[in-house]
Amino acid sequence: MITSKDVARLAGVSQPTVSRALNDHPKVSAATKQKVREAARALGYAPSAVGRALSTGRTTRVGLVVTDLDNQFYSYVIAPMHDELGRLGHELVLVTEADETGPIAERLISLGLAGVVLATTTVDSILPARLQDRGMPFVYFNRVAGVEADAVVVDPSAGVEALARAVADAGHKRAAAIFGPHNTSTGEERERAMRAALEEVGISLSQRDVVHGPFDFESGRRGAHELLGRDGAPSLLICANDLVALGALNAAAELDIDVPGRVSIIGFDDLPPSRWALVQLSTVAYDLEAMSREAARLIVSRVQGDRGAPARRVAFGTTWVPRATVGPSPR
Amino acid sequence: MITSKDVARLAGVSQPTVSRALNDHPKVSAATKQKVREAARALGYAPSAVGRALSTGRTTRVGLVVTDLDNQFYSYVIAPMHDELGRLGHELVLVTEADETGPIAERLISLGLAGVVLATTTVDSILPARLQDRGMPFVYFNRVAGVEADAVVVDPSAGVEALARAVADAGHKRAAAIFGPHNTSTGEERERAMRAALEEVGISLSQRDVVHGPFDFESGRRGAHELLGRDGAPSLLICANDLVALGALNAAAELDIDVPGRVSIIGFDDLPPSRWALVQLSTVAYDLEAMSREAARLIVSRVQGDRGAPARRVAFGTTWVPRATVGPSPR
Numbered sequence: 001m002i003t004s005k006d007v008a009r010l011a012g013v014s015q016p017t018v019s020r021a022l023n024d025h026p027k028v029s030a031a032t033k034q035k036v037r038e039a040a041r042a043l044g045y046a047p048s049a050v051g052r053a054l055s056t057g058r059t060t061r062v063g064l065v066v067t068d069l070d071n072q073f074y075s076y077v078i079a080p081m082h083d084e085l086g087r088l089g090h091e092l093v094l095v096t097e098a099d100e101t102g103p104i105a106e107r108l109i110s111l112g113l114a115g116v117v118l119a120t121t122t123v124d125s126i127l128p129a130r131l132q133d134r135g136m137p138f139v140y141f142n143r144v145a146g147v148e149a150d151a152v153v154v155d156p157s158a159g160v161e162a163l164a165r166a167v168a169d170a171g172h173k174r175a176a177a178i179f180g181p182h183n184t185s186t187g188e189e190r191e192r193a194m195r196a197a198l199e200e201v202g203i204s205l206s207q208r209d210v211v212h213g214p215f216d217f218e219s220g221r222r223g224a225h226e227l228l229g230r231d232g233a234p235s236l237l238i239c240a241n242d243l244v245a246l247g248a249l250n251a252a253a254e255l256d257i258d259v260p261g262r263v264s265i266i267g268f269d270d271l272p273p274s275r276w277a278l279v280q281l282s283t284v285a286y287d288l289e290a291m292s293r294e295a296a297r298l299i300v301s302r303v304q305g306d307r308g309a310p311a312r313r314v315a316f317g318t319t320w321v322p323r324a325t326v327g328p329s330p331r
Numbered sequence: 332m333i334t335s336k337d338v339a340r341l342a343g344v345s346q347p348t349v350s351r352a353l354n355d356h357p358k359v360s361a362a363t364k365q366k367v368r369e370a371a372r373a374l375g376y377a378p379s380a381v382g383r384a385l386s387t388g389r390t391t392r393v394g395l396v397v398t399d400l401d402n403q404f405y406s407y408v409i410a411p412m413h414d415e416l417g418r419l420g421h422e423l424v425l426v427t428e429a430d431e432t433g434p435i436a437e438r439l440i441s442l443g444l445a446g447v448v449l450a451t452t453t454v455d456s457i458l459p460a461r462l463q464d465r466g467m468p469f470v471y472f473n474r475v476a477g478v479e480a481d482a483v484v485v486d487p488s489a490g491v492e493a494l495a496r497a498v499a500d501a502g503h504k505r506a507a508a509i510f511g512p513h514n515t516s517t518g519e520e521r522e523r524a525m526r527a528a529l530e531e532v533g534i535s536l537s538q539r540d541v542v543h544g545p546f547d548f549e550s551g552r553r554g555a556h557e558l559l560g561r562d563g564a565p566s567l568l569i570c571a572n573d574l575v576a577l578g579a580l581n582a583a584a585e586l587d588i589d590v591p592g593r594v595s596i597i598g599f600d601d602l603p604p605s606r607w608a609l610v611q612l613s614t615v616a617y618d619l620e621a622m623s624r625e626a627a628r629l630i631v632s633r634v635q636g637d638r639g640a641p642a643r644r645v646a647f648g649t650t651w652v653p654r655a656t657v658g659p660s661p662r
Contacts, residue, residue, distance in 0.1 A: 037437075061424070069413055075406030082400055082425050091442060093392070094413050094423050106368075111422060217603075246607075253608035272548075276577075277584035278609055 011039035060090045062299055063108055063116040064141075065127075069096050071216055072243060076271055077119070077141070080289045084296035090114070097127070105130035115303040117141050117295050122183040137302040141295045144185045144313075150298045151313045152291050154186070156193040156268070159284035159318030163266060164197035166322060171329035172236040172264065173202075176209035178223035178248065180240035187215075187240060190268060194238055209234055213244070220247025224265075228257055235263055235329040242267035242274050245281055249325065260327030270321055280324035286316045342370035391421045393630055394439055394447040395472075396458075400427050402547055403574060407602055408450070408472070411620045415627035421445070428458070436461035446634040448472050448626050453514040468633040472626045475516045475644075481629045482644045483622050485517070487524040487599070490615035490649030494597060495528035497653060502660035503567040503595065504533075507540035509554035509579065511571035518546075518571060521599060525569055540565055544575070551578025555596075559588055566594055566660045573598035573605045576612055580656065591658030601652055611655035617647045 004018040011018065013032060021028045021036035028036075062085055066074055082092040093113060097104045097120070105127055108116055115137035121127055128147035131138050140151035167175075175198055180187025198205055209227060213219030220239055227233060228251065239245035245267030252259050259265055267274060270285035294314050302309075335349040342349065344363060352359045352367035359367075393416055397405055413423040424444060428435045428451070436458055439447055446468035452458055459478035462469050471482035498506075506529055511518025529536055540558060544550030551570055558564060559582065570576035576598030583590050590596055598605060601616035625645050633640075 070407075070410035072403075072406055075403055075409075076401075078406075078409075078425070079401035082427065086427070092425050094409070094425065096413065096417070250608040273604070277581040 006043055007036065007039045010043060011035045059112050059114050061093050061111070061113050062090050062296070062303075063093045063095045063111065063113045065095045065097055065104075065108070065116055065118050065120065067097055067120040068214070068216070069094060073215065073241070073269070073271070074119070076288055077292045080292040081117070081296050084293040085300065088296065088300045090296075090300055105134060105136075109134050109136055115139070115299045117299055118143065118145075120184075121145050122181075123185055123188070124183055137299065137307060139295050139299045139302065142186055142291070148311045150302055150311050152295045152298065153313060153315050154286050154291070154318060155315045156190050156284065156318055157197075159268075159286070159320045160190075160193045160197045161200070162320035163282075163284060164194075164201045164203065166320060167236055167264065167266075167326065168201035168203060170264070170326065172234075173204065173329065174209070174234035175203050175205045175236040175238055176227045176234045177205060177211075177238040178220055178227070178240055178244050179210060179212050180215050180244075182212060187212075190240060198238075203236070213240075215241050215243060217243045217247040217250075220244035220249075221251045222247070224248035224251035225255065228252060228255060228263060233263070237263055237265045239265065239267050242269040242271045242281060242283055245283065245325075246273065246279070249279065249281065259325050262330055264326040264329075266326060274323075282323045282326040283321050284318050285321045286318045291316050337374055338367065338370045341374060342367045390443050390445050392424050392442070392444050393421050393627070393634075394424045394426045394442065394444045396426045396428055396435075396439070396447055396449050396451065398428055398451040399545070399547070400425065404546065404572070404600070404602070405450070407619055408623045411623040412448070412627045415624040416631065419627065419631045421627075421631055436465060436467075440465050440467055446470070446630045448630055449474065449476075451515075452476050453512075454516055454519070455514055468630065468638060470626050470630045470633065473517055473622070479642045481633055481642050483626045483629065484644060484646050485617050485622070485649060486646045487521050487615065487649055488528075490599075490617070490651045491521075491524045491528045492531070493651035494613075494615060495525075495532045495534065497651060498567055498595065498597075498657065499532035499534060501595070501657065503565075504535065504660065505540070505565035506534050506536045506567040506569055507558045507565045508536060508542075508569040509551055509558070509571055509575050510541065510543050511546050511575075513543060518543075521571060529569075534567070544571075546572050546574060548574045548578040548581075551575035551580075552582045553578075555579035555582035556586065559583060559586060559594060564594070568594055568596045570596065570598050573600040573602045573612060573614055576614065576656075577604065577610070580610065580612065590656050593661055595657040595660075597657060605654075613654045613657040614652050615649050616652045617649045622647050 004015050007018045008015045013036060018036055021033045085092050117139050119141040121143050123145050125145055128145050128149060132147050138149055140149055142154060144151050179191045195205060211223045211226060213223055237248055239248055245265055248265050249259060257263060267281050267283035270283045273279055274281035274283050335346050338349045339346045344367060349367055352364045416423050448470050450472040452474050454476050456476055459476050459480060463478050469480055471480055473485060475482050510522045526536060542554045542557060544554055568579055570579055576596055579596050580590060588594060598612050598614035601614045604610055605612035605614050
């Protein structure tokens with residue numbers, strides 16, 4: 001097997017210079033870099049992550065664990081998280097947990113990951129406990145579960161309270177809601193905050209006007225068809241997130257229901273499509289990009305040293321963003 | 332260091348049984364699996380990808396190389412590609428090439444990847460040649476470049492020809508276009524196919540009504556503001572892909588220009604948002620999910636054996652999908 005020693009000999013440089021040249025170190029001259037690269041190419045030498053992991057005892061791969069990779073929400077998380085990990089010298093590996101009661105903990109460990117970001121763990125998941133048992137560092141993303149660990153979360157209260165005041169001022173008396181799944185901390189927490197805020201301003205939310213479903217477009221489309229198709233449906237539809245609200249807006253278009261003339265629709269997340277002129281969704285915003293970068297920093301800092309330090313929780317505040325999908329109550 | 336031998340001793344099973352139990356092999360009983368997992372946990376044993384790579388001589392990580400990870404197009408590619416790779420026992424690592432003239436080839440090799448899928452390589456990129464020099468297998472995704480290699484591509488002709496006939500039948504005489512970048516094979520090929528098809532049906536495309544830009548929303552928004560804001564703008568706007576067309580549709584909404592009353596707008600890709608009731612974009616469709624899966628199969632089959640076999644090119648056909656953004660010419 002070709003080693004960096006062989007490359008050093010052929011290029012006429014020291015062995016450490018080979019590594020620095022191939023890693024594009026700024027202190028190595030362009031001429032030396034080229035000489036080393038040519039020698040490496042001539043010999044077919046590839047410095048491998050495997051070799052590096054053996055010599056340093058750890059890898060630089062961070063796993064992002066999600067259940068539903070085709071949920072568009074993650075496309076806005078992956079780019080900044082990948083970018084921040086790259087800045088910190090780490091790579092991003094995607095892992096889905098189709099069935100997280102299965103051997104996912106073993107799989108995560110066998111992948112040789114340095115640490116993982118858990119983005120879809122349900123509150124009853126055994127995964128955090130198993131990772132803790134096996135000594136694999138992890139960070140909760142927009143979630144928390146039983147085991148104490150670093151977390152980046154959203155604090156919905158400020159945005160949700162402002163939205164409740166705004167819709168009460170617009171004359172709305174009764175709301176319908178498509179909430180998230182019961183077994184996620186995010187779903188439960190947003191539902192709790194929304195119910196409290198609506199109650200505070202005297203807007204009623206009857207049990208027959210509430211459905212629950214996944215945080216996706218289809219859930220919103222289906223839920224809105226169910227809730228808005230009825231006689232006497234409320235003038236306000238609260239959605240678990242923007243994707244659900246986009247599904248609901250499209251259902252309204254399919255049902256030929258005027259938004260906001262007959263029903264006002266509200267999301268949560270402020271994803272880029274919500275700002276489109278064609279959409280103009282009223283929503284609750286927070287800095288998702290900053291949150292994705294923070295998760296990357298937390299996991300790398302945990303991996304690189306302070307494993308025994310107390311768990312950190314970084315909470316991102318929310319604001320109410322009124323746009324075209326909220327109007328005065330028609331009643 | 333704890334090895335599987337230690338786990339086998341503590342659990343009272345053979346060494347191969349440890350590996351099979353931790354990989355959830357169906358032939359191992361639930362009781363044995365539990366015994367092995369408990370022993371592994373008690374000893375803090377983690378079978379690592381590093382160890383496996385050393386014993387087998389190769390990894391199971393496939394890199395997906397893109398320039399602009401925040402381009403929404405990739406979110407529809409990543410999920411099926413990840414899923415198909417998983418089915419074949421491989422993982423997906425995301426790699427961006429912000430500056431592909433830089434040390435990206437070395438970086439790809441140093442990541443210990445088994446192979447890579449190149450999704451954004453420009454025709455003048457040196458990356459394919461460098462990967463070939465270093466013996467790293469790769470597959471072009473929706474692109475080709477100078478070096479002969481496996482590729483999954485789209486054949487635009489059938490869809491584009493049908494679209495040209497449809498708009499000619501609707502009375503359109505002059506088109507404007509927002510085409511893709513000159514230095515990508517996809518941009519060049521679609522532009523060539525579109526120009527030929529329009530000429531065939533007698534629709535003119537004047538040089539002053541053509542702009543070029545990246546395959547993204549902002550390019551469409553900016554291009555449409557430039558092209559549609561003029562007096563005497565054509566009645567038809569052809570876009571390089573759906574994201575560009577979505578940007579153009581939003582620009583039309585911002586400019587209060589009726590679609591399709593004053594201008595008909597056409598995309599390419601048929602991404603899910605194009606099917607929304609709020610959008611209903613007329614577009615050219617192909618099976619992007621099947622193409623993403625095919626790229627995964629090609630790279631794994633190349634990695635696992637037939638490295639010397641001739642390069643394979645799998646082309647996906649296109650169809651014309653008329654929706655609400657195309658109407659009769661107003662003139």
